[in-house]
Amino acid sequence: MTKPPIDFHQGFHDVDATGAGDAFEGYLVNVHAMPNWAESRRKRFELAAxxxxxxxxxxxxxxxxxLAELSACVGKSGSIVGFDLSDDLIARARQRAAKLDTPISFQQGDLQALPFADATFDAGWSExxxxxxxxPLAAVREILRILKPGGRFLAGEIDFGAIWSTSPDEAFRYALQQHTMKSVRNPGLSRQLPGLCVQAGFAKIKVQPTMGTSHDFSITERAANLVWHLDRMVEDGEVSRGAAEDYLETQRRLSRDGGFTSILVVPNLVATKRSAGA
Ligand SMILES: C[S@@+](CC[C@H](N)C(=O)[O-])C[C@H]1O[C@@H](n2cnc3c(N)ncnc32)[C@H](O)[C@@H]1O
Incomplete structure (x- = not known):
């Protein structure tokens, strides 16, 4: 197995500390192109209106x-602020923004303590x-604070507990899923989010799920960073090297023969701030 050296899920806690911006950019470009993720994004744009x-x-x-899709929605008269913890990723986002018509600015910081005045945005977008x-509750509270009355918060978070894929060996697949979930700080966040929005004080919450399908195992393999997780499972003595290689090979063969399916459930959420006078 070739060895990607990074646990992307852990790395997103502080990308700049990893010094591996190129690898994170490659990962984000790949996920953006996934057909089943793209389907969820279309739904969020529909909900955002x-x-x-x-x-x-x-x-x-x-x-x-x-940024390109957001810019197409708000046009030249709108504006976008790109906000992220990572200076490196922001520098890369800035290059993408340079080609767009909408005024786009960037700010580095922590989503749990936003450096913006109250009621200054029409919408917050978070994927x-x-x-x-x-x-996450602190971040949801901050997003509510910076929204104008009637403003909307759009969120797309993966439901790790509901990722479905063809599997020749269910016990193996389940162990791999559990291993992956251990890398994510809040793997159950998508299920907690509606409650967090209520707790923060949003007036109205709507969840519209998408169930996107992909038949290409290579997409799943990269997006789920499977080789990295299988290598760790082998190192930790959870599975043998042979079993890990067999699992990958069987999935790759299934995919070549048209028998691989992966289903991604995304509970797309829109939460609305109380309107003035409501
Ligand atoms: C999986 S990436 C998603 C990036 C982008 N939304 C997309 O869909 O391509 C997660 C992003 O969250 C950022 N991040 C992590 N912790 C953060 C924090 N406390 N405040 C702001 N951004 C943070 C990471 O730097 C990274 O850019």
């Missing part, structure tokens, strides 16, 4: 993979970020 001229916070913007935070 962005309008020309709106001001959006891209909370945890990473390398800016969503696969809250699951990496120490205190």
């Amino acid at each position: 962005f309008r020309e001229g709106e001001r959006i916070l891209d909370a945890g913007c990473g390398v800016g993979m969503d 696969r970020v809250l699951m990496y935070l120490e205190n």
Whole structure:
């Protein structure tokens, strides 16, 4: 097995400390292109119903993979602020933003303590970020604070407990899933999020799930960083090297023969702040 050297899930806690910005950019570009993730993103754009001229916070913007679509929604009269903990990823996002018509600025910082005045954004947009935070409730409270009355918060977080894939050996697949979930700080975040939004004080919460399908194991293999997790399982004595290699080979063969399916469930969420006077 070739060995990607990084646990991306852990690395997202502080990308700059890893010094591996290129690898994180490659990972984010790959996930953005996944057909089953793209399907969930389309649903979030539908739920967001962005309008020309709106001001959006891209909370945890990473390398800016969503900026082009956000910009197309709010146009030249709108504005976007890309916000992220990583200076390295922001520098990469800045390059993507340079090609777009919308005024886009960037700020480095921690989502759990936003450096923006109250009620200054029409919408907050966040993809696969809250699951990496120490205190997601603090971040949800901060996003509520910086939204204008009636403003919307859009969130897309993966449900790790509901990832479904073809598997020749269910016990093996389950062990691999459990191993992956151990890398994620809050693997159950998507299930907690509606409650956190209520606790923070959002007035209305709507969850519309998407169930995206992919038949290409190579996409799953890269996005789920499977080789890295299998290597760790071998090192920890959870499975033998032979069993890990067999698992990968069987999935790759199934994929070549048209028998591989992976289903990703994303409970897309839109939470709305109380309108003025409501
Ligand atoms: C999985 S990436 C998602 C990036 C982007 N939303 C996308 O979909 O391509 C998670 C992002 O959250 C950022 N992040 C992690 N902890 C953060 C924090 N406390 N405050 C702000 N951003 C944070 C990481 O630097 C990374 O860019």
